[in-house]
Amino acid sequence: MQYQDNFNPTISDEDVFGQIVKEKELIGYYNLASCDTSAYKEYASSVKQKNIVVMGIGGSTLGTYAIYKFLKHSKKLSKKLYFLETTDPIDIKSKIERIDLNDALFIVISKSGTTVETISIFKYINSLIKCDKHNTLVITESDSKLNAYAKANDIKSFDIPKNVGGRFSVFSAVGLVPLSIVGIDIDKILAGTKEVHDSFFAQGETYSRVVKKARFFVENKSCFNINVVFSYSSRLEGFNKWYIQLWGESLGKIDVDGTKQGLTPIGIIGPIDQHSFLQLIVEGRRDKTLSVIKVEHFDNNLVIPQIKLEGLEELDYLDNIEFSSLINKQADATIECINNLQDIPCDVMTIDSVSEKSIASLMYEYELLTSVCAKFMYIDAYNQPGVEAGKIILKQKLKTAK
Amino acid sequence: MQYQDNFNPTISDEDVFGQIVKEKELIGYYNLASCDTSAYKEYASSVKQKNIVVMGIGGSTLGTYAIYKFLKHSKKLSKKLYFLETTDPIDIKSKIERIDLNDALFIVISKSGTTVETISIFKYINSLIKCDKHNTLVITESDSKLNAYAKANDIKSFDIPKNVGGRFSVFSAVGLVPLSIVGIDIDKILAGTKEVHDSFFAQGETYSRVVKKARFFVENKSCFNINVVFSYSSRLEGFNKWYIQLWGESLGKIDVDGTKQGLTPIGIIGPIDQHSFLQLIVEGRRDKTLSVIKVEHFDNNLVIPQIKLEGLEELDYLDNIEFSSLINKQADATIECINNLQDIPCDVMTIDSVSEKSIASLMYEYELLTSVCAKFMYIDAYNQPGVEAGKIILKQKLKTAK
Numbered sequence: 001m002q003y004q005d006n007f008n009p010t011i012s013d014e015d016v017f018g019q020i021v022k023e024k025e026l027i028g029y030y031n032l033a034s035c036d037t038s039a040y041k042e043y044a045s046s047v048k049q050k051n052i053v054v055m056g057i058g059g060s061t062l063g064t065y066a067i068y069k070f071l072k073h074s075k076k077l078s079k080k081l082y083f084l085e086t087t088d089p090i091d092i093k094s095k096i097e098r099i100d101l102n103d104a105l106f107i108v109i110s111k112s113g114t115t116v117e118t119i120s121i122f123k124y125i126n127s128l129i130k131c132d133k134h135n136t137l138v139i140t141e142s143d144s145k146l147n148a149y150a151k152a153n154d155i156k157s158f159d160i161p162k163n164v165g166g167r168f169s170v171f172s173a174v175g176l177v178p179l180s181i182v183g184i185d186i187d188k189i190l191a192g193t194k195e196v197h198d199s200f201f202a203q204g205e206t207y208s209r210v211v212k213k214a215r216f217f218v219e220n221k222s223c224f225n226i227n228v229v230f231s232y233s234s235r236l237e238g239f240n241k242w243y244i245q246l247w248g249e250s251l252g253k254i255d256v257d258g259t260k261q262g263l264t265p266i267g268i269i270g271p272i273d274q275h276s277f278l279q280l281i282v283e284g285r286r287d288k289t290l291s292v293i294k295v296e297h298f299d300n301n302l303v304i305p306q307i308k309l310e311g312l313e314e315l316d317y318l319d320n321i322e323f324s325s326l327i328n329k330q331a332d333a334t335i336e337c338i339n340n341l342q343d344i345p346c347d348v349m350t351i352d353s354v355s356e357k358s359i360a361s362l363m364y365e366y367e368l369l370t371s372v373c374a375k376f377m378y379i380d381a382y383n384q385p386g387v388e389a390g391k392i393i394l395k396q397k398l399k400t401a402k
Numbered sequence: 403m404q405y406q407d408n409f410n411p412t413i414s415d416e417d418v419f420g421q422i423v424k425e426k427e428l429i430g431y432y433n434l435a436s437c438d439t440s441a442y443k444e445y446a447s448s449v450k451q452k453n454i455v456v457m458g459i460g461g462s463t464l465g466t467y468a469i470y471k472f473l474k475h476s477k478k479l480s481k482k483l484y485f486l487e488t489t490d491p492i493d494i495k496s497k498i499e500r501i502d503l504n505d506a507l508f509i510v511i512s513k514s515g516t517t518v519e520t521i522s523i524f525k526y527i528n529s530l531i532k533c534d535k536h537n538t539l540v541i542t543e544s545d546s547k548l549n550a551y552a553k554a555n556d557i558k559s560f561d562i563p564k565n566v567g568g569r570f571s572v573f574s575a576v577g578l579v580p581l582s583i584v585g586i587d588i589d590k591i592l593a594g595t596k597e598v599h600d601s602f603f604a605q606g607e608t609y610s611r612v613v614k615k616a617r618f619f620v621e622n623k624s625c626f627n628i629n630v631v632f633s634y635s636s637r638l639e640g641f642n643k644w645y646i647q648l649w650g651e652s653l654g655k656i657d658v659d660g661t662k663q664g665l666t667p668i669g670i671i672g673p674i675d676q677h678s679f680l681q682l683i684v685e686g687r688r689d690k691t692l693s694v695i696k697v698e699h700f701d702n703n704l705v706i707p708q709i710k711l712e713g714l715e716e717l718d719y720l721d722n723i724e725f726s727s728l729i730n731k732q733a734d735a736t737i738e739c740i741n742n743l744q745d746i747p748c749d750v751m752t753i754d755s756v757s758e759k760s761i762a763s764l765m766y767e768y769e770l771l772t773s774v775c776a777k778f779m780y781i782d783a784y785n786q787p788g789v790e791a792g793k794i795i796l797k798q799k800l801k802t803a804k
């Protein structure tokens with residue numbers, strides 16, 4: 001038999017790589033991995049206030065929160081970071097009551113410059129304290145209305161590049177400026193992103209891992225339409241939220257065929273949610289992939305003490321085990337249990353430590369993974385046309401409210 | 403043509419109701435709606451400590467946290483509630499540092515009495531401060547090892563009835579005792595559950611709503627395998643987490659045919675996640691139902707002030723709008739946008755206010771909904787066999803660790 005075929009149901013790895021390299025000239029986040037931080041650090045070192053209050057929503061806060069939440073108890077930070085994002089009045093009030101507004105820097109972050117929630121909250125803050133160049137910073141696009149406000153009031157501002165989308169903006173001024181102000185080493189953050197960037201674009205280890213994973217997720221999306229990130233550290237709760245936005249908003253799209261695509265992200269915290277969500281994973285419908293994240297070194301020697309509790313001697317085998325060992329053994333037990341089932345796709349990422357570099361590497365790799373998935377799915381990862389209709393309806397409702 | 407059929411692909415509403423009525427004799431949570439609270443209140447009024455530290459995980463804390471988080475900023479509470487649940491050492495350490503242990507009551511909650519995480523943390527607390535009858539309370543099953551510990555040390559304990567599962571236990575001592583101690587009116591909570599209970603079992607409005615919803619979810623589960631709860635109040639974040647456990651762990655099961663069933667719960671916070679997850683809902687694959695929760699009265703008059711911000715005059719239409727109005731208009735805009743698409747199943751629950759009764763009614767109705775879904779799916783809502791394998795593996799790993 002002679003035989004030929006052109007079976008190539010999907011794009012090749014090399015094709016995807018070529019597309020990403022080309023896209024890198026247009027889409028700004030790729031190159032944030034090695035951006036110049038001197039202006040950020042200079043500004044940060046000039047900030048005297050102890051309370052740093054970020055006003056923003058979605059991509060303007062989630063990445064910063066992810067890094068801050070991961071690191072804040074492991075670093076000696078000189079200042080506290082607060083996030084005002086929700087329009088829930090009870091939440092706004094209770095959060096503001098805890099902040100000394102006279103010793104606060106207000107950072108207003110909005111890419112468009114006219115985000116309803118952010119400006120509403122900023123107006124409210126203005127009714128409590130005078131916001132001016134001494135206690136206010138703006139991070140926005142250069143030609144936005146918010147920047148016009150900053151200029152009119154001689155308020156310092158940093159730009160969000162036009163070609164960097166909100167959910168991909170954590171390594172721009174959006175994330176780096178607030179983090180630098182509270183004392184996080186943003187050069188170490190960028191060292192993490194650069195390592196991943198270089199490995200990917202040199203088609204090294206990161207490239208192989210990311211492309212393999214993206215291909216698997218996309219090729220099996222009809223069956224496994226849910227991607228669960230199972231983080232074995234409570235400190236990764238912010239990362240989970242950031243991942244959910246990145247994944248959901250980037251990959252929930254109508255593709256070139258007019259088909260509604262979408263991989264649904266779920267983020268859970270291992271040591272808590274293995275008492276909740278794990279049952280569903282183990283015995284529920286096979287519609288989920290699992291990505292477990294472990295932290296190798298917690299740099300914390302908290303130990304279960306050797307204390308006798310009469311009646312509970314059965315649990316004395318716990319004595320002298322470090323909590324960091326317990327949590328990682330919990331992760332290993334879950335992974336082993338999943339692998340024994342042999343029908344749940346599962347990968348395990350172990351990050352080194354609770355450090356700037358570890359979290360930044362993880363996040364940058366997830367950004368790359370998102371971009372590569374989008375290529376395989378023939379969708380645009382960087383827009384969000386689906387939320388515009390709701391915004392227009394809201395504006396109408398608000399304008400006719402009075 | 404003469405014609406007959408026995409088409410009845412699924413169980414009838416009346417059959418399900420009959421099964422639930424029968425089950426009510428065996429499964430304890432149904433009758434918690436009208437349990438006697440006098441012993442709980444008596445104990446609560448005797449507590450002198452200001453810091454109430456609950457040690458527990460999953461069903462031992464999620465329901466309590468849901469109610470506490472919903473109410474804590476709207477009630478004048480005399481004490482603070484803390485939850486120690488994760489084994490993450492950084493989390494344990496940072497939480498404990500914030501608590502005055504000398505003015506703390508430690509409540510150890512574990513249905514089995516031998517939950518590894520809970521006892522590990524309790525042992526650690528014992529190394530920091532002497533835990534005895536003056537500052538410790540136990541909530542567990544009557545014949546557990548933890549109760550043996552309590553008896554041996556003359557420590558007060560409350561029972562968790564054998565026939566009340568952890569994730570259905572919020573209206574037992576598990577939830578009511580800690581909530582009563584911090585000053586929440588647990589009789590108002592039970593007034594909420596009782597109203598829903600009575601309406602359901604009299605086959606009133608609640609019954610119709612719950613059975614219709616459960617039937618829809620189950621009959622369409624092949625297509626819509628994800629159920630999103632979209633809560634338009636940040637105060638419902640705890641409710642979302644509780645719902646995720648209740649739904650995931652109850653409905654992720656192997657059914658009588660040996661088929662892996664499971665409806666996947668997702669909980670999102672409206673005013674934040676409409677900047678994140680909404681894109682996926684609108685343009686992503688049609689695999690999700692949506693349940694929007696609104697709060698009618700926030701009992702909070704925080705208003706967007708009439709303040710001019712030069713450059714941002716375009717947003718002056720926001721002036722004088724109350725935040726509670728803004729958040730509800732955001733919800734309405736989202737609902738309208740979803741309904742306009744005409745292909746996303748969506749229901750809207752509007753609860754009255756930020757009150758004990760509102761949150762309790764909502765939670766009890768979700769418990770009923772879960773039970774009814776389980777009947778339609780031919781599964782047991784009350785066990786969790788899928789997590790046992792992991793527990794056994796963990797125990798082996800820990801015992802051989804030394």
